[in-house]
Each structure stands twice: as structure tokens, then as C-alpha cells.
Amino acid sequence: MSQTVTGQDASSRSGVRVRVQKLGTALSNMVMPNIGAFIAWGLITALFIEAGWLTGIFSALRDPGGWVAQIGGWGDFEGAGIVGPMITYLLPILIGYTGGRMVYGTRGAVVGAIATVGVVTGADVPMFLGAMIMGPLGGFLIKKLDALWEGKIRPGFEMLVDNFASGILGLILAVIGFFGIGPIVSSITRGAGNVVDFLVNNDLLPLTSILIEPAKVLFLNNAINHGVLTPLGTTQALETGKSILFLLEANPGPGLGLLLAFMVFGKGAARASAPGAAIIQFFGGIHEIYFPYVLMKPKLIAATILGGMTGVFINVLFGSGLRAPAAPGSIIAVYAQTPGDSFIGVTLSVFGAAAVSFAVAGLLLKTDKGGDEDDLAAATASMESMKGKKSSVASALVGTKAGPIHSIVFACDAGMGSSAMGASVLRRKIQKAGYGDVKVTNSAISNLTDTYDLVVSHRDLTERAKQRTASAIHVSVDDFMSSPRYDEIVEQLEQTNGGGTGGDATEPEEQQDTAGSDGDVLALDSIVLSGSATDAAAAIDEAGRLLVQAGAVEPAYVEAMHEREKSISTYMGNGLAIPHGTNEAKDTIRRTGLSFVRYPEPIDWNGKPAEFVVGIAGAGKDHMALLTKIAQVFLKADDVARLREATTSEEVKAILIAGDTSSVT
Template identity: 70%
Template sequence: MSTTTPAAARVGARVHVQKFGTFLSNMVMPNIGAFIAWGLITALFIEVGWLPELGIGDSPDSWVAKIGGWDEDGGGIVGPMITYLLPILIGYTGGKIVYDTRGGVVGAIATMGVIAGTEIPMFMGAMIMGPLGGWTMKHIDALWDGKIKPGFEMLVNNFAAGIWGGILATFGFFIMSPIVTFIADKLGAGVDFLVDNGLLPLTSLIIEPAKVLFLNNAINHGVLTPLGTAEAAEAGKSVLFLLEANPGPGLGLLLAYALFGKGLAKASAPGAAIIHFFGGIHEIYFPYVLMKPKLILAMIAGGMTGVFVNVLFDVGLRAPAAPGSVFAVYAQTANFLGVTLSMLAAAAVSFVVAAFLLKTDRAVEADDELVHATASMESMKGKKSIASSTLVGSVAGAPVNHIVFACDAGMGSSAMGASVLRRKIQEAGFADVTVSNKAIASLDDDVDLVVSHQDLTDRARLKAPSASHISVDNFMGSPRYDEIVELLRQTNAPGGDVQVATAVDEGPSVLAEESIVLGATPADRDAAITQAGELLVAVGAVDPAYVDAMHTREQSVSTHMGNGLAIPHGTNEAKGSIHRTAISFVRYDEPVDWNGSPVEFVVGIAGTGDEHLGLLSRIAQVFVDRDEVERLRAARTPQEIKAVLDRVGG
């Protein structure tokens, strides 16, 4: 028999609320672009919008009035978008989360029923009917899974979705619409009570702690966004959109840390402030509060101040500001003075309170305290935080089992970097760590850590948003490799050999002796790339067009590897010009100026598969060993070059 302590029960309840809030957020966030579009159309074309206020189309028979819906016909775009488009998008997304596209379609049909049964924007109804449609359709399909005769699957599936969608739409029309309308009216009355009695700032007592504990999504997207959208449809704006999105309190906290903090927290706070205020990623300041929980007082004080100023100046947004960036806030308001004062006042108050608390704090602050706070935040969130990982430069506290080097084509730079890091990790003695290389286009969001050139990191983040990302500017000798090994010492248990994902032996003809040139005439970078490419053309490995692709690749990201080595290769799109895998090797007696760095060795690469990776691994090991590089400099024949490469273990 097991017992549950009150503390464990509280934790379990919190986790369930967080999951619920995340689910609500996942229905709304993919559709924020539609909310922004509706907000901009509203801001421009309604009767009190920007264009009529400027005297453009200010009569009921103008084209502005027709779009805004305040003409004699009362049509337009604003009303149908908020009544039909936005709720149906939310309902479709909710159903799709539960049961893919089929669940999304049934969820959208079900949402239409609850929309038609009421006169208010039915966002809460969409958040109920969408997932309900997907969940019920999933279980209905399971009843006859594998029992339909071949040839009748499409017929049964389409009629089942249509019939069940119709039933749910009818249920939504007659049953759910009155229920959701009643709930919305009561919640709206509660907000009106707070506004009428000047108590709206008190919401910060709930919202600010909820943000840090990742309970804000249940409040923001489950209550504030639907109520705010309904209010904006009637009044043209809503202050509810600013209760959680105001970036002022977080800015004040981070500025206080930048001036009065200690250690890693003080050093990282300025960068975090930029990401928070201009990028709108509020979660980046959560670890700073978790590190010193009493700072929640500063966040509450700043939040209450911001709400008070917004109410005082009658500030509101026309649509949600997501992410909560200063730019997103400005894009959705017409009262720039009021919203600016609210952000400044909130930042000032949170700064003063946080500065006082930090200055009077006598606790000894360890440099890794922020790392532990970040790990705590990610544990509560339930997944890694891209923003917060920038605070510590790595995966805070989470074991790293799969590292991927990503480059544009996945042929050269990433393979070399993977070889160097793999060797370091192997020497450190860690088990179950896979080091592989891929093209960015082939990245999956199932890796722990992605290493890429600093010019490619933003692209890599788009392909693997849940991974932590480390940028390097030198694939051969980057100090970040030692940081990764140190990270493994903190997060992984040492053990046996590293799993090698790219150790593939090359065939005997990958590096032909006629593709090796020693004592080449000094040249500039472009001439060196051409020479390396023409050697590949000469042995029939590539078409001449591949040489042009090598230049194109160089224009996007440099192939300089460090330690006097460059490995020019074509773009991923140019693989059709490759007939077989081959490598060329050129040594210059006078270094080539490669974007400001000296290069003595140029290795041209054309890879159709993985045959070249074994040789690249050996080249990488050579160029991190000074003695081996000296042997390459001293070699007098192509045979000696191959002997140096063959002597290193692949």
C-alpha cells in the first residue's frame, strides 16, 4: 500500500495544471499570426481606427468602412474573422493535436456548432469542442481498426468523420453554447468588477508568480485571451492583453541583476534583458527569480504598477501581443504614450525593489546557482528551454546522449568537427554519447545538443527547436569542445566507448594520388577553391557545375576549419552534380588568405554517401596534432601524404 503526502499531491496538481496550460497554449500559439492579422485589420479599418482618424475613408460608404464592417451593409472582414476564422482555427488546432489532421477536421466541424449557437466570439467553446472532436474521433476509429474490408477504407473513414462531426456540431449548438456563454458572462462580470473598483492591478498577485511556475498559460490563453478578444471586438481594445505580456517587470529585474547581481547571474543578465525585452521571450528571466524566490516581490510590484498605469491612461491592445516583445506591444496599440509609460514604470518599480533585495542579500552566491535555477525551471516546464539555455551555454542539468554537428550540406565541416569532438569525448571516457553529423535540412528535433557554425545556428534552431545549440567559428580547435566535455562531466556518468555514428571507411579511390598537389602556387581564396574543384572534375568525380556550387557554399558560410585547413565543398542542392565520392588535397607553401585567416591546406570534398567520412575523420585527427601537421608540411610526394593520413586511426 502506498501513501501520498500533501507535498507530493501539491506537486502532482501543479504538474497537471501546467500540462493543461501548455495544452491551451499549443492551441492558441500556432494561430497568433491570425490574431495579429485580425488586430491590424481592426486597428486600420474600424470606425475609430487609424485610417478614419486620419481622415481616410471616414464616411460609411467608403472602402475603409466596407472592410471595417461599419458601412450600411454591416459586412466587412473584422466581424467574420473574430466570429468564425479565429475560433475555427483554434478548434482545428486542438483537434489536430489530439488526432492529427483527421481530428482537426472533426474538431473544426464541432467548433462550428458552438459558434453558431451564440453571439459572442466562441474561443473557450473552440478550446473545448476542438480537442473533444479529435479525442472522440480517435476512439471511434479504434472500434473498427483493422476490420474494414480492403477498398472501403476511404468510404468508411469519410462518412464516419462527417456523421460524427455533424453530431458534435449539433451537440455544440444546443448544449455547449449556452454553457460556455454562461461561463464567459460570469468571467467577464468578474473582470468588470475588478475594473470598476480599481482592483485590476491585484491580478498581478496571481499572474506574476504563475508565470515563474509556468502556470501562466492556463490563465493567459484559457481566460485572458478569449475575454480580451471579446472585449476588443466591442471596444476596439482590451487591457487584458497587457496583464501578462508587459515586458517591463522582467526588464527591471534583469537590469537590477546586471548592476547588483553576482557571478554568472550578473554576467548573463544584460544579454537576457535584450532577449526578454526585444525578443519577447519572458521565460529567460524565470531562473533569476527561482534563484532568489523573494524577488517575486519585485515582479509583483512591477506588474501591479504596469497594470495601474495602463488603467490610468486607458491603454489597451487590439489583439494579443505574442511574443511579449516591446515591438509586439507597440504593433497592437494606438496609445503609444500610455503603453510606453506603463512599461517604463513597471521596469522602474521592479528594478528598485529587486535592487534593494539584492543589495541587502547576504547569502553567498555560487557561480552555478543560476544553472541549478535554470534546471529547476526546465523541470517545471517539462522540457528544455531554448531561451534559458543561453544563460548557461549548455543543457542545464539534463544528460546529453546525442550530439549532432550540423552544416549546410552535411559533407565536410560537420564531419570534421564531429571527429574532433568524438575523440575528445572518447578520451574522457563517456558511454552512450552519440556524435554524428548531418545537413541542417536533415535535422530532427530528437537530439540533445546541436553544434553548428555561428552563421548557421539560427537555421539549425528552426529545425531542432527543443535541442540546445552551441555556435563555433572554428571546427578544428574551438574551445567550446572542451566546454562540451566539461558539460558531460556534470551531467553524464563516465563509462565506456563513445558510439561512433559516422565511422565509415573510405574506398581506396576516394583520395587518388593524382588529386594531391604539393607546393601549389600562392593564390587567393577563390582560386584555391577552383583548383580544389577542378582536381575533382579531372578524376571524373563531379561535373564542372559542382565547382560553381563550391563557390556558392563559400559565400554563405566559410569553410575555413582553423589550424591552417579549409575544406571547400558544394551546396546540398549540388549533390546531383556528383558522380562518385572523392577528395582532393592541395598544399600551399605560402598561406592563402581565407577571409582573414591563413590556410596552408585545402581539401576539396564531393560526397554522395558516407564513403568519405572515414578519411575526413583521419584528416581531423591529423590537424589537431601538431606533429602530424608538420609531417604533412614535410611530405615531398603524394604517397607520403597518404601515408600520414593512413597512419592515423580512423
């Protein structure tokens, strides 16, 4: 019983972590594309404010009201310069625009920007947090508003309705932001600022490292850094010219000290890889490269915490900080944003943090009796699983996975559609590279066993797959048809299995079939050349209705197709969506069947354009061969073009089954 409870607790904690990571990713995706604007503002501040570098020179020349003063907005030109408007208007509006675009493209971006202006003008502090709220909210609401009358507007009036809808909604949100959200967020921002002031005034700010350093290793740092520290730090920098908050997470010292300790006291692969990792971390600013070292030996988190606390304490002691965020957290970026009166404090904070981290980690490593090499490989795989994608710097740590890869499984919820097509695409890539002896199959997650070397799944399903196949390498994908992760898997095989000499392998037994059964699976009556649906939900109904009419499924199966879509999108890429039911709905399938619907105009499938919808009902494995052929068709632009131009159901069927139209008259 204790093991079960522990597993449930671990799953719960993992779920919370994933949700926080998603929040952090959303916040980061709004801020990171605009970091260049933050840096520009920081450099303008460094040069042109009253205490800036160029300003001091021009003041010495007795020209306090010259063009430098005009740019900075001080002296006789107070408020008329660049510094104030940039932080008050430009940066929040960019964040709001980006947040709206993340939700609903350009229309969402425009409404998000309008809504952000409302909170900006209705607040007395820089409205970064308000922009992070109003931008995505504006995108979400205009998306829902468009959906209300999609397909119901008379031809010729679409642009008029669209423009007035976004304008009126923007007006409403701007007013709400001005009178409601702006003042509320201002109060929250001032309250958070007061908390920071309290920590600083009572010498408690170093304690934040107890939260920040473990959060970095668990990839939760974006939620803290871009959601809290960057907005508060920018507000503080506007008032004082610099902020210590920009250094709480970005200080490269703790990671440098840890890696130096491995260089001296580490063993095996960890010691050998530490020098290169230290260079990447310190000068490149890629902090994630030291995370596996901590995951390998979790007690080393104490070294980074104490190192981080030391750096913060020194910055508090010297009153040092940065003018703007240092992104990435490279020593080069840190110095670029360091004001003249903070160079000593910032330098001592970085190298002081590194010294303490080195001393603590060195002591822990010197007294440690375990090995490092195998642990580092496992820790790196764990880090990539937590991150949800392959680390671009992981090869600097372990280079290769211990042992060759012989079996790969593509896992999805039901195991009848997405995984089959994804496995087909990946299998062809692997065979083409000469690794025909590597077996690639597909499976429902509920049927997985911990016997595979590598598991591929949608990023939203990776956590579930890991629970059933903990010992495997896990790769997360978003695009099933043309994911760049497939090429990374081939590269992984080159590292683990050596040169490809396995030749071509035959299709797995469960996917072998004959052309005759293909024809039975996809009937001509189940092919529609011009679908009537205008959104994904209606398209699922249309594809499901064809399956019901063909006698392949019961009507209840269509509802299961909608349930499947709510959990994980069935958009495959290259204009193809393949809606199908959940694993629990297989008892509503009477026989295997497919339906095909082509749409004259792409429909919005969770933000992706879908021209072709293939409904799937798989009672057994007899539809797998046809799905494999369909996958290969949609990998070729010429075949997709022929499908787009086909004029008969027979022609479509010939393309999907045979891959050509030569026999079609």
C-alpha cells in the first residue's frame, strides 16, 4: 500500500510541476521574444539618464540641456525623452501584443494590445503584470467572439464585422483595464514591491535562493523570473536606475562553482564533461547544462542554494544591481547591464557565489562514495523529460546514451491513429538511415510495458508514458508528421548504435495488410470531396457521421471522438487531422473503417489549418497498413497537391491506397 500511495503522491506532485511549468512557459513566451526591447531600454537608460555614462560627459561640458538630456528625458526635458515612454508604454504593449498573438494570431495580438493600453494608462506603475493578463485575455475573447458567427456572415460583410468586432471588444477591454484591472494590478504590484523592500530592509532577500535555485533545476524558473522578478525589477529600475532582482536568478556564479567542483572532485563522465559545461554555462548563459549534475546528486542543491544566497547578500551589502534583465544569464549579458556604480558589487557577487558553491559542492563530492558516469546519463535523460524536449546542450554532458537502442514505441491515448501514423513516419526515417533492425511500433499508453528503449509521445502525454516506462528515454513531439525530433532520434541512433548497417526491415506484423482490405476499410461512400464544416467540432461530427453511415461504429463513438480531441489534438501536420475515439470507446466500434473529408478552405484545428480530415475507427490492426500509406502521402507535397485537385472519390482513394493516379481515368 505504501508504494501505491507514494506513486500517487509523486504523480500529483508531477502534475502540479507540469502545470506550473506551463504557466512559466506562457509567461516566458510573452517576455522572451521582447527581451531585445528590454535590453534596448536598459542601454538607453545606461547612456542617457541623468546619472548615465554619456550624460555625465555632457554635464561636464556644461551642456545639461543638450540632445543627450532630451533623449533621456531629464532636466528641462523631463518626461519628454525615451526612457519613460519605453517602459511605460512600449514594453507592456509589446508583451500584451505577444500574449494576444499566442492565443489567436494577429487578431488576438491587436485586441490584446488595445486592452493593454487600458491597464497601462489606468495605472501609476509599469504594467507588465497587467499586460500578461490583458494580452492573452484579449486574444481569447476575440477568438470566442469570432466563433459565435463563423459561417453566418453574408459574403462581402466579413471584413466589416471582423474590424468592428475587434474594435468594439478592444474598446470594452481598454475601459475595463483602465478602471478595473489597472488599479487592482497596481495595488498588487505595490504590495509585491513592499514585500521586496521588507526583505531588503531586513536583510532577508538572500533567503529567496532557497526557492529560486531548486526551481531552476526543476524548470520552474520561468514562472518566477519572468512572471515576478522581471516586472518588479523593471519597476524598481525605473525608480532607482537599477534592481537587484535581475540578479536573483540570472547570477551565473552558483552553477559555475558547482561545475568547477566536478572538475576537481568529480569522477568519470561528470568530471570529463564539467570543463566544457562550465564554459557554456558561464559565458553562454545556458544554465540548464548544470541541472543534470544536481539531479544526479540531489544533495548538491545545497551548494547552489548557499552560493545563490552569498551572491544576493553581497549585492545587498554593496547596493548593486542591473539596469535591465540579463538574458541569457551569461557573465557577458550581466556586465552589459551593470551600471558604473555596481561593477564591484556585481563582480564580487558572481565570484563570491561561485566560491561558496565550489566549497560546499567540493566537500559533498569528496565525501561521496558513489559513481558519476551512469548517474549522469540517467540524470540528463530525467532533465530532458522534465523539460519536455531534447536539451540542445545535453550532448556536452554525456555524448551518448549507455547501450544501443533496439526498440522504439510511439504511444498515444488510444493507439489507433496518431501513434500509428507517427510510428510510420519515424520508421521510414530510421530505415532510410540504415537502422532497419530497430523495431518501431505503436501502442496505447495503457498497454505500455517497461520494455522499450525509447518512447515517443505527444508532449501532453509524456508524463503518463513515463509512469509506465520509467527506464526508457522519452521524446516529446508536437507535430506528428514532420517533427524535428524524428531527426534527433536518428542522430541518437548514430551515437548509440553506430553506423547504420541494419538494412530495411519489413513492416511489423500487425501493420502488414493487403490492398483488398484497404479497399474495405475506406469505402467510396465515406469519401467527401467538399466538406461543409467550418470548425474542428463540426468536422469531427462530419467525419464521425460517415463512419456511422458506413456501419463501422455506433453513434456513441462520435462523442468519444470529441472527448479524445479535448484531451489531445489529433492534428497531425501538413494540413491533416485524424480524429478518432478514446481507448475506452473501442466497444462502440463494429468494424474497422475510415472516412475522408476534404475542405475547400482550411478550417481552424486548435490554431492549425486542416484541409483534410480522416476519421478513424480501428477495431483491430487491419487499418494500420492504410494509415501508413496515408502518412507517406502527406509527407509528399506532390501527393497532397493531387489530393487537393482530385475530382472523384475513386481518384482520392487511388492516391491514398496506391500513392498515384495512373490507373484512374
